[in-house]
Structures are given as C-alpha cells and as structure tokens.
Amino acid sequence: MKKRLINLLLPCIGIVLALAAWGAISTMVKDLPSPMKPWEESKIYILKPLEKRGEMDQGIALLAYYSLMRVARGFLLGIAIGTPLGFLLGMSKTAQRIFDPILQILRPISPLAWLPLGLIIFQKSEPAALFAIAVCSMWPTVINTMVGVRSIPQDYWNVAKVLRLTSVTTFTKIVVPATLPYMFTGFRLSLGIAWLVIVASEMLTGTPGIGGFLWQEYNSLIYAHIVLAILTIGIIGFVLDRLMGMAEARLRTI
Amino acid sequence: MAFISIEGVSKRFGSGRDARTVLSDATLSVERGEFVSIVGMMGCGKSTFLKILAGLITPDAGTIRIGGTALNGVQPNAAIVFQNYSLLPWFSALENVRLAVEAAFPDWSKAQQKAQATRHLEVVGLGKALQRRPGQLSGGMRQRVAIARAFAIEPEILFLDEPFGALDALTRESLQQELARLTSSARRPVTTVMITNSVEEALLLSDRIVPMTKGPQALGHPVRVDLPRPRAANDIMHDDHAAHVRAHIVTSLTRDMKPVSKQQVA
Numbered sequence: 253m254k255k256r257l258i259n260l261l262l263p264c265i266g267i268v269l270a271l272a273a274w275g276a277i278s279t280m281v282k283d284l285p286s287p288m289k290p291w292e293e294s295k296i297y298i299l300k301p302l303e304k305r306g307e308m309d310q311g312i313a314l315l316a317y318y319s320l321m322r323v324a325r326g327f328l329l330g331i332a333i334g335t336p337l338g339f340l341l342g343m344s345k346t347a348q349r350i351f352d353p354i355l356q357i358l359r360p361i362s363p364l365a366w367l368p369l370g371l372i373i374f375q376k377s378e379p380a381a382l383f384a385i386a387v388c389s390m391w392p393t394v395i396n397t398m399v400g401v402r403s404i405p406q407d408y409w410n411v412a413k414v415l416r417l418t419s420v421t422t423f424t425k426i427v428v429p430a431t432l433p434y435m436f437t438g439f440r441l442s443l444g445i446a447w448l449v450i451v452a453s454e455m456l457t458g459t460p461g462i463g464g465f466l467w468q469e470y471n472s473l474i475y476a477h478i479v480l481a482i483l484t485i486g487i488i489g490f491v492l493d494r495l496m497g498m499a500e501a502r503l504r505t506i
Numbered sequence: 507m508a509f510i511s512i513e514g515v516s517k518r519f520g521s522g523r524d525a526r527t528v529l530s531d532a533t534l535s536v537e538r539g540e541f542v543s544i545v546g547m548m549g550c551g552k553s554t555f556l557k558i559l560a561g562l563i564t565p566d567a568g569t570i571r572i573g574g575t576a577l578n579g580v581q582p583n584a585a586i587v588f589q590n591y592s593l594l595p596w597f598s599a600l601e602n603v604r605l606a607v608e609a610a611f612p613d614w615s616k617a618q619q620k621a622q623a624t625r626h627l628e629v630v631g632l633g634k635a636l637q638r639r640p641g642q643l644s645g646g647m648r649q650r651v652a653i654a655r656a657f658a659i660e661p662e663i664l665f666l667d668e669p670f671g672a673l674d675a676l677t678r679e680s681l682q683q684e685l686a687r688l689t690s691s692a693r694r695p696v697t698t699v700m701i702t703n704s705v706e707e708a709l710l711l712s713d714r715i716v717p718m719t720k721g722p723q724a725l726g727h728p729v730r731v732d733l734p735r736p737r738a739a740n741d742i743m744h745d746d747h748a749a750h751v752r753a754h755i756v757t758s759l760t761r762d763m764k765p766v767s768k769q770q771v772a
Contacts, residue, residue, distance in 0.1 A: 407592045410562060413579075414586045415609045425605060429596040
C-alpha cells in the first residue's frame with residue numbers, strides 16, 4: 253500500500269518540478285506563456301476535440317488523427333521496404349558488403365534534408381511527407397532485422413540442414429520466427445522516429461496535422477497553442493511506444 | 507564392403523598459427539544395421555567426427571562412402587539427434603515432428619503426415635503433450651520429441667551426438683532403454699553411430715565400441731560387445747564379458763595420459 257502510494261507520488265513530484273521550472277522561465281522570457289495560460293487560451297481545442305473550424309483551426313483530436321494517419325502510412329511504407337532489406341542484408345554477406353556503405357551514409361540524414369528531395373521527386377507535399385517519414389524511420393527496422401537474422405543460433409540452421417528443408421520452408425518456418433522479436437524491436441524504434449519526423453515534415457509542407465498546427469500558431473504569434481501541440485505530441489509518442497512495447501513483450505515470450 | 511566406410515578423415519579449424527587439428531586420419535567402417543558407439547572424453551573431436559559423418563561439416567581430407575557412394579552433404583535417409591535437442595521453440599512438439607515428416611515425405615497427404623508425426627510422439631510416450639511447446643517440456647521430454655522427430659522420417663542411418671548428455675541419471679536410463687527398443691523394432695535395419703562419453707551407455711546399446719582419444723590416430727581399435735538383447739543396466743554391471751570390454755575401453759582411453767608422479771603428489 254505504502255509502496256503504491258510512493259510509486260504514484262514520485263512521478264507527481266517530477267511533474268510539479270517541471271511545471272515550476274517552466275513557470276520560473278516564463279517570468280524571465282517575455283513571450284513564453286506561463287503554465288496556466290495554455291489551458292485558458294487553448295481549452296477550446298481540448299474541450300471540442302472533433303470540431304472543424306478551418307483548415308488549421310480544428311479540434312486537437314482531429315489534428316492528431318491527421319498526423320497519426322500520415323505517420324501510419326509513412327511507417328508502414330518504411331517497414332515494408334525495411335524488413336525485406338533487413339532480411340536480405342542478414343542472409344547474404346555479399347548483399348551486406350554491397351549496401352553497407354550506402355546504408356551508413358543514408359542513415360544519419362535528418363528528415364529536414366530528405367523533405368526537399370521528396371518535394372522535387374513527387375512535386376506534392378503529401379507524398380513528399382510520406383517519403384521523408386519512410387526513409388527516416390526504416391533504418392532501425394533494417395538494422396534490427398539484419399542483426400536478428402545474424403543471431404539465429406547455429407542449432408536452428410543445423411535443423412534446417414538435417415531435415416533437408418527447402419529454402420522457402422527454412423525462411424518461413426525458421427528464419428522469420430527466429431527473427432520476429434528483433435523485427436518488432438526495430439518496428440518500435442522505427443515508429444518512434446516516424447513520429448519525430450511528422451512534425452518536421454508537416455511544418456515544412458504546411459499540411460493540416462499537429463505539426464502543421466504548431467507551425468501555424470507560431471506564425472500567428474499564439475504561443476500558448478504551441479505548448480498544447482508540444483504536449484499532445486509528447487503524450488501520443490509515449491502511448492505509441494507503450495503499445496509497441498506491449499506487442500514486443502508478447503513476442504518475447506515465444 | 508561395409509555400409510559406411512570412413513578412410514583417413516582429417517579436419518583442422520582456423521588457419522595459420524591459430525590452426526588447430528581436431529581430427530586426423532580417422533578410419534572406421536560400419537555394417538548395415540550395426541550400432542557403433544564412439545566413446546571419448548571431452549574435446550577429443552568426437553562431435554566434429556559425427557558432424558562430418560552427418561554431412562554438416564566437410565572434412566579437409568579423407569573419403570566417406572555410405573552405401574557405396576561418396577558422401578555429399580546431409581544424407582536424405584539419415585536422421586540426427588543432438589545433445590541440446592535442437593527443437594524449434596516457436597512450434598509445438600507435434601509441429602516440430604511434422605516439419606521433419608513434411609520434408610521427408612512431401613508426397614503424403616497432410617492427414618498422413620500428421621498421423622505419422624502423432625504416432626511417433628505416442629511411441630515415445632508424448633501422446634498427451636502434442637500441443638506443448640519445447641519451453642513447456644522437461645529436458646527428458648524434449649529429447650523424446652527429438653528422438654520422435656528422428657524416427658518419424660523412418661531413417662536408414664541414425665547419428666546420435668551425446669543424445670543423453672544433458673539429462674539426469676534416471677531420465678537418461680529410461681531414454682536409453684527406449685532408444686534400444688526403437689532401434690530394434692524399426693521396420694528396416696537402422697544403422698546407428700552414437701557419440702558418448704559414457705562407457706556404460708555404450709555397453710548398453712552398442713554392437714561395437716570405438717575408443718577415441720586426442721591426437722593423431724584418434725580412433726582406437728573397435729571392441730565387439732557380445733551380450734544378448736535386451737540388455738539391462740544391472741546385468742551389464744555384473745557381467746564378466748562387459749567387465750572385460752569396459753576395462754579394455756578405459757585402458758585405451760587413459761593410456762596416453764601422463765601418470766602423476768610421486769613427487770607431484772607429495
């Protein structure tokens with residue numbers, strides 16, 4: 253009982269401390285809203301989360317929904333490319349030697365750098381945003397899948413050899429199940445990155461969504477709404493990570 | 507000509523200064539239907555020898571012929587049981603055995619394949635644990651699944667790599683008897699090569715025992731075990747012939763060891 257109380261109390265202390273720090277900084281910086289102000293100014297977005305008043309002026313749930321859909325599509329595209337690539341690199345030493353330098357160079361590139369390229373290729377902001385999300389988020393999936401294939405114990409390869417399994421059966425019955433936990437770790441990290449990228453890509457393309465809203469409110473000098481957007485991004489990111497973590501934990505028990 | 511003939515097989519691991527000779531000039535022949543055990547201590551290269559026979563490792567030198575043809579990879583009519591069971595943890599006991607049956611008899615119907623897998627699991631006493639995953643089975647039960655998987659493909663040749671090494675004494679004894687029963691009741695003669703570090707286990711199961719030591723000419727002279735079957739561990743313990751064979755094997759295994767001098771003890 254006492255332990256549960258402490259478990260509940262300690263995170264609250266952290267939140268109070270953060271709010272206090274925010275309050276202190278807001279007294280020093282002229283334009284930074286104090287902790288109370290965002291709620292007063294932006295409660296309409298929270299209290300009417302599904303109301304659509306204009307392109308950017310929408311309820312917070314609607315904005316988050318647009319962003320989540322965009323992230324989902326970009327993320328799915330990313331893992332649809334990243335997973336087979338990871339298997340290829342994991343199973344073939346030659347493929348790894350061919351692609352490794354390219355992979356190492358492309359991996360650290362920021363979403364802000366990919367976006368203009370996407371705009372040049374696709375000419376439209378929506379596919380460019382998806383392109384940026386997919387290209388940035390696929391690397392953890394590629395690398396984890398590759399590592400997963402590499403760490404398949406020799407015992408399992410021996411089973412495949414001894415039972416004289418065909419290469420298709422070996423892949424579906426041994427390689428994929430053995431790699432699955434690693435793949436899901438990759439998916440979780442990829443989703444985290446996809447969510448990070450969404451803000452940058454919406455800011456630059458000006459599409460409706462939580463990141464677009466943030467940038468729009470900054471340009472309209474409504475700083476309190478920015479805080480709302482930041483908190484929403486943080487909470488959604490946290491929930492997404494937890495959901496993927498739960499899926500991952502289920503697979504670990506196999 | 508012998509069914510399995512091995513001549514001058516050698517294997518080195520690593521290269522340059524780190525090269526390590528694991529096996530050199532191993533020669534042995536095994537008749538059809540025979541049960542031969544290779545007994546040796548840890549690190550004498552017996553496991554490597556079996557993996558070479560099974561086609562999992564290619565030797566650096568020497569020839570291996572099975573049924574008159576040169577060995578090339580894993581034999582289609584051979585099954586292997588490993589010490590660490592090597593079951594796939596994401597499949598149930600039944601699915602593990604079925605995977606082997608499907609690969610060995612691709613022309614059979616799904617129902618036939620399933621029946622074959624089920625029957626062989628029932629034979630080793632796992633009829634009630636078909637749907638359990640390896641993680642939910644004890645070590646003895648896992649090795650039973652591995653044995654069922656080996657016999658379910660109706661092999662002509664059986665390679666056993668210390669199959670009972672990871673089991674407790676009581677489980678080991680019951681599984682040894684089970685294996686003896688399975689090899690003698692199979693539809694066609696099963697030729698078996700077993701690797702073990704237990705002379706008693708070899709005495710219980712084999713027609714011939716080959717001692718193996720470290721170094722060149724690692725394989726010693728085979729010794730025939732002339733004991734009626736089925737054999738019981740208890741009978742072997744008090745049998746004169748068994749005692750003779752045991753003494754011979756132990757002598758050849760320990761011959762090359764340096765005796766401890768009196769000064770060292772003092």
